[in-house]
Amino acid sequence: DVKVTQSSRYLVKRTGEKVFLECVQDMDHENMFWYRQDPGLGLRLIYFSYDVKMKEKGDIPEGYSVSREKKERFSLILESASTNQTSMYLCASMGSGNEQFFGPGTRLTVL
Amino acid sequence: DQQVKQNSPSLSVQEGRISILNCDYTNSMFDYFLWYKKYPAEGPTFLISISSIKDKNEDGRFTVFLNKSAKHLSLHIVPSQPGDSAVYFCAASEGAGSYQLTFGKGTKLSVIP
Numbered sequence: 001d002v003k004v005t006q007s008s009r010y011l012v013k014r015t016g017e018k019v020f021l022e023c024v025q026d027m028d029h030e031n032m033f034w035y036r037q038d039p040g041l042g043l044r045l046i047y048f049s050y051d052v053k054m055k056e057k058g059d060i061p062e063g064y065s066v067s068r069e070k071k072e073r074f075s076l077i078l079e080s081a082s083t084n085q086t087s088m089y090l091c092a093s094m095g096s097g098n099e100q101f102f103g104p105g106t107r108l109t110v111l
Numbered sequence: 112d113q114q115v116k117q118n119s120p121s122l123s124v125q126e127g128r129i130s131i132l133n134c135d136y137t138n139s140m141f142d143y144f145l146w147y148k149k150y151p152a153e154g155p156t157f158l159i160s161i162s163s164i165k166d167k168n169e170d171g172r173f174t175v176f177l178n179k180s181a182k183h184l185s186l187h188i189v190p191s192q193p194g195d196s197a198v199y200f201c202a203a204s205e206g207a208g209s210y211q212l213t214f215g216k217g218t219k220l221s222v223i224p
Contacts, residue, residue, distance in 0.1 A: 033210075105152070
């Protein structure tokens, strides 16, 4: 079974703080993704990576950056957290098929 | 512009009856479609998929129908069970070599005992 884990289930940060969200997958997948999910807006793609050190912007990259130094790990960074970044963050990985496997999510609250 | 639309934000169905969740798309390049199920405070889990070369795919109680000419797909759950209560997301991709899935906004299904 594919396992995608995220470093925290719940996180509370203050405005202006730097926030790191970590994601690890154990299936040697090339592709990894970060989404945010908000009520009424569905899943929106922030960034994705198709290989180590490679990244592509998704639909809403503003205010975020990513890092992929190892194949199994994909990090999402909020350089200076703002209240409008309060959301559920979901990491996913994908191999050669079209199916994405999701982690449990991190509920981030920015005060 | 939304390329994948789920026009019903919510749906209530009696236990044992059929649940039908609908999804429309606008991008004619989409050729692979997936349904995901999401419980609160959990990540989405893959449910069923269909390629554009088919018009139907079944897996147990779940069946997905694809009407390419209408750019419409639907997920049927028969019989519906209370454990099926969740948010269902429709997703689409442009097929081989495409990394990205485009998701709809989701439909919250409530199955009433």
